[in-house]
Amino acid sequence: MKNKPLFAISGFIIAIVAAWFVLRPAASKDADLIVPVKKGEFEVVVTASGELEAKNSVRITGPSSLQAVQIWQVKISDLVAEGTTVKKGDYIALLDRTEIGNKMKDRETELQKIESQFVQTQLDTTLTLRAARDELTNLAFAVKEKEIVLEQSKFEPPATIRQAEIDVEKAKRSLQQAKENYRIKKNQAVAKMQEVGANLSQNQTKLKQIQDIAKEFTITAPEAGMVIYQREWNGRKKTVGSNIEPWDPTVATLPDLSVMISKTYVNEVDIRKIKKDQIVRIGLDAFPEKKMTGKVVSVANVGEQRPNSEAKVFEVSIQVNESDTTLRPAMTTSNNIVANQLKDVLYVPLEALHAQGDSLTFVYKKEGAGLIKQQVKIGQTNDNEAVIMEGLQESDQVYLSVPKNAEDKKLIVLQTGDKPSEKNTNLTSTQ
Known part of the structure; x- marks a missing residue:
């Protein structure tokens, strides 16, 4: 019989503890939904x-004169790993030599053809001028022969002497014409040799240019540093298989x-x-x-x-x-x-703000044991909070979510000429 009161007391205590555990989360949850209006420094953070x-950074570039040899894109066939630390002159990358190699072969073939043309033109002009010089020599001899005949005919009849004089004049005229023709042929030969020589020199220069550019297909570090891949216009990094163009020959960079x-x-x-x-x-x-x-x-x-x-x-x-x-x-x-x-301003979490229509903003403000639906005027906001310019005071508390049975609450609209104490007047901005 004595144990019955003890059992009753123990059961009562257990019931109280169980009720506390059951009711505690809900109370805690309700308390968490209410936060005070804060006052102090407010940051607008993006x-x-x-x-x-x-x-x-220093750019590591490929050949800058690709357009001079009509190459518009070159693939990167090999590239050191990003993050590699290199010294000045160290190997960085290798570009695909297929197109430059083909152009070099084509230019070498063209150069051989032009060299043959140069030699042929040289031989042709030599033979032509030699024949012209031989003709001049023969005509000079012909003039002397005619002069001898003229000298021997001084005892001949006048008609014979006159014929001999005419023959001398013809011979001299032929010699003079041959000399003029030789001068013209010589000038022609010089002009032709200059033309084929200029063509030869031009092709030699182009071949050397291609050879020099081909040497730049092996890319080395211009300075010491860490290799960082260059980004393309679409944001992707240039790696093996990427293209470089004459207008953007950068392969990688060496950042400071x-x-x-x-x-x-x-x-x-x-x-x-x-x-x-x-x-x-x-x-x-x-x-x-x-x-x-x-x-x-x-x-x-x-x-x-x-x-x-x-x-x-x-x-x-x-x-x-x-x-x-x-x-x-x-x-x-x-x-x-x-x-x-902003200094000395009131602010609340964004979760506490609610909208009615397009331009009306309000909060659920705790008022004694109940709550009211209060319109507010907001200022600047950041990712988490908003400045309250009118409608709340520092001592107020607001709900973070819509409370139960709050839909039937009447909205308290801000009135023109509200008390200054209800407005945020200290909106001092510092940057």
């Missing part, structure tokens, strides 16, 4: 992921790792908030424990559409303030750009 690259840039892209909605020299908090995906700072150094004026994306974005470059040996090009960064800072 968050965007980026990729590191060196601010300054002392000053790094995080290149990021901001959507067209947020780009109006971004300005040069804004402060940036930078995180590294590879080293989450590292926290760095930077500043915006450039903002693109024209948007672009990135591959695999329909949204328009604007390129933003952020210079990293710190120098760290662990930083490497192509590392992914998280960039929190501080677009604006």
